[in-house]
Amino acid sequence: MSATAVHSLWTTAAATAADPIGKIDAPKIEYGQLAPTLIIIGAAVLGILAEAFVPRRSRYYAQMFLSVVALIAAFAAVVALAAGGHGTTKAGIAAMGAIAVDGPALFLQGTILLVALVGLFTFAERRLDPEAHGNRVDSFAAQAAAxxxxxxxxxxVxxxxTTTEVFPLLLFAVAGMLVFPAANDLLTLFVALEVLSLPLYLLCAxxxxKRLMSQEAAVKYFLLGAFASAFTLFGIALLYGYAGSMSYGTIAQVVDGTVPEVTPALAGTxxxxxxxxxxxxxxxxGLLFKVGAVPFHMWTPDVYQGAPTPVTGFMAAATKVAAFGALLRILYVxxxxxxxxxxxxxxGVAIVTMLAGAIVAITQTDIKRLLAYSSIAHAGFILAGVIATTPEGISSVLFYLAAYSxxxxxxxxxxxxxxxxxxEATHLSKWAGLGRRSPLVAAVFAVFLLAFAGIPLTSGFSGKFAVFKAAAEGGAxxxxxxxxxxxxxxxxxxxxxxxxxxxSEPRPEGPTVAVPSPLTMTAIGVGVAVTVVLGVAPQxxxxxxxxAGVFVR
Amino acid sequence: MNPVNYLYLAALLFTIGATGVLIRRNAIVVFMCVELMLNACNLAFVAFSRLHGNLDGQIIAFFTMVVAAAEVVVGLAIIVSLFRSRHSASVDDASLMKL
Known part of the structure; x- marks a missing residue:
């Protein structure tokens, strides 16, 4: 393209009919197919308004109601889309090429929404801490700015x-997570990455x-996260320079050399x-940073330890699902x-991640750090399925993510x-003898640990079996x-x-097990039920x- | 002028930013270095946009600016709250959690 022709793209609207700017069509948006994301974003915006206008006393209930309704409605929308065949035969690309609505996207969105609903219950728990001045309190700071x-x-205090802003923040993060695995161009990917990350940085603080630790975790997560997203953005810039387009499909064509129309500039790059x-x-x-794979895992233990535990649980589960979804789409599409x-x-990354996560976890003395290193090891196991580069690889990773989260x-x-x-008593020594003092809680935790370890009859085993089988068949x-x-x-x-x-013998000054409200009981109950069902009858x-394991392109 | 020169400049700015993140100790300065990296990306986007003769890159530059602004809001809030509770914004002092 000659210099003058290029120049005319962005100078003076000497609006002739041939002017490309004059010809921009109104975008066509498939609102129905984007409904899950739109519902969540709408509810998050309403949540912000509720912070401004609803009286303080009833905010918690209003936010809670709004979030639960939004998550359930969005999940219903995902199910309706899947039932309507958008995951299989009618899979397509919506919003002018920005969002893919296909099997993996819908499967992961459904998983994220359910996980977020369970996470919301742990966010809303108000019976664990003793009442402060007659007010029930949750896990979040009374006033974060103090x-x-x-x-x-x-x-x-x-x-x-209470910081009821956590509910809209959770919803914004969920909105980003819904778009992240469905993004079909690099700009959408980047914006979704930031939309999911920024609320999480705040939630961590x-x-x-232990507020100092929480703030420290937030600073570390924020600085490292921003650093990683700058690298992501530079990668996007270079890919854009290579292909002259942001769309996944076009870049893939340029990589394969099957692009229909080659301009002189494109021929050069x-x-x-x-x-x-x-x-x-x-x-x-940048994506490996988000999933916490070695060598980009440094933030994981500190952030998981410092963040409020409900946030850690939500973040560990849902972020991993979203980020692996995006990684799969980048690598496969x-x-x-x-x-x-x-x-x-x-x-190399998978091997180092599996081994480093498992080995360093042995030396940990804090239960949250231990679970953080375990999540690093699990990222490695999931990467083994990613490497398979077969349809079975995709579906095994999807299954593993659902089970693991x-x-x-x-x-x-x-x-x-x-x-x-x-x-919270997170030091492992304080957990000694918990099984004698409260057998039920210890037994439930044991079920989760066995699932992490991949013992048969738990979801961990079915997931690992699927992933390793796919990897072996894929030549790994x-x-x-x-x-x-x-x-x-x-x-x-x-x-x-x-x-x-x-x-082991319980220590006399050991911790007590708080009796939670039905909210946390539901969260734990759902966790156990999914673990057992996916372990016993995974078929x-x-x-x-x-x-769901086919990407649209 | 050859747009490739702007790409070299973008790469240089990006490297300066990345080096700054790694060697500076004040959280605010580290954060400014991240912003420099984002702006280097913007320069690369605009240069590539000129090279390819399409507008995508320039649109992205706007999105990047908005995202960077949002990041400033969140980042400064976090860094200021850390500073107020510790009277220091040094990333070395924030070391309650160790391996």
Whole structure:
């Protein structure tokens, strides 16, 4: 394209009929297909308005009601879309190429919405902490802006303030997570990444107890997250430079060399492999940061430990689902032409992630950090399924994500129950003999740990089996061997916690187990139920994931 | 002028930003370096937009600015709350949690 022709793209609207700017058509938006996301965003905006106009006393109930209704309505919309065949035969691309509505997107959106609903119950729990000045309090700071330990904080506690903003923040994060795995162009991907991250940074800073630690976690998460998203954005810039387009489909065509129309500029950049390789590496790096894969896992233990435990549970479960969805789509839709380049790299990342997560977890003494390293190891197991590059790979990863997210959120919900005078008792030594003092809670936690370890008859086993089977059939047998070895290492520390709970003497000054409201009971109950059902009778859900395992392009 | 030169400049700015994030110790300065990285991305987007003769890159630059503004709001809120409770914005001082 000549310099003058290019120039005319953005100078003076000497509006002739041939002027490309004059010809921009109104975008066609498929509101029905985008309904799940739109419902959540609408409810989040209403939640912000509720913060401004609803009296303080009834805000909690209003927000709670609004969020529950929105999440259920959005889930119903996802089910309706899936039942209408949008996951299979009618899969397509909506919103002018920005959002894909296909099997994996709907499956992951459904999972995220259910996880968010369960997470919301743990957010809303108000019976664990003792009442402060006659007011029931939740896990979040009375007033986040008040300096910890200051007089203004005491005043806020005395006045019975609660941070009900957590509900809209949760909904905004969920909205980002819904778009993230469905994004079909790089701009949507980036915006969704930020929309899901920013509320999570804030939520991390809002703990009621151990506020310094919570703020520190938020700063670390924020700085590292912003650093990683800058790399993602630069990767996007380079990929855009390589392909001259943001759309996944077009970039994939350019990578394959099957693009129908080659402009002179595109012909110049297409041959530049440095743009493509560096761009995809930076983009994938940003996504690996979000899933917490080694070597981009440094933030995980600190953030999981410092954040309020309900937030940790939600974040650990839902972010992983969304980020793996986006990673799958990038690798399977945009970069299949590069798979001989990215597969060896992902092999390395998966091996290091599985081993490092499992080995470092052994040395941990804090239950939240232990679960954080366990989540790193699980990211490695899921990556093994990603590497398979077969339809079975996609569906096994979908199944694993659904199974894993409920186990995680249930496990963190149990962590909120075990408390002493300083709030949650997260040090492992305090968990000694928990099984004698409160057998039910310890037994439930043991179920979750067995699922993490991948013991048969739990969802962890079916998930791991599916992922490793797909990886082995996809030609990654050595990876499976390493995966099984690191599962064995990981099983050691899960079993150690179980032994600690059931076979050691309770300490006299040990923690007590708080009796939660039906909210947390529901969350834990759902976690156990999903863990057992997906472990005993996984076939229906495996079939569902199998049907959902085809990306639209 | 050859748009490729702008890309070199963008890469240079990005590297300066990334180096700054790694070596500076004040959370605010670290954050400013992240912003520099985002602006380097913007420059790259606009340069590529010119190179390819389509407007996508320029549209993205606007989105990046909005996202960066939102990030400033969230980031400064977090950093200021950390500063008020510790009287220090150094990322080295924030080390309650260790391996």
């Amino acid at each position: 300096v910890p330990g200051s007089e203004s904080e005491q005043r806020a 005395k006045a019975g303030f 809002l703990a009621r107890r 297409m041959g530049n492999d440095a743009l493509l390789l560096v761009g995809s590496a930076l983009l994938v790096m 945009v970069l299949p032409g590069l798979r001989w380049d990215w597969r060896p790299v992902m092999w 409920f186990v995680t959120i249930g496990a963190f919900a149990v962590v909120t129950l075990v408390r002493d005078a300083g709030g 047998a050595p990876l499976v061997v390493i995966g099984v070895i690191s599962s064995a290492i990981a099983a050691f520390f899960y079993i150690r916690v179980i032994v600690l709970m059931f076979f 229906y859900f495996l079939d569902l994931a199998g049907q």
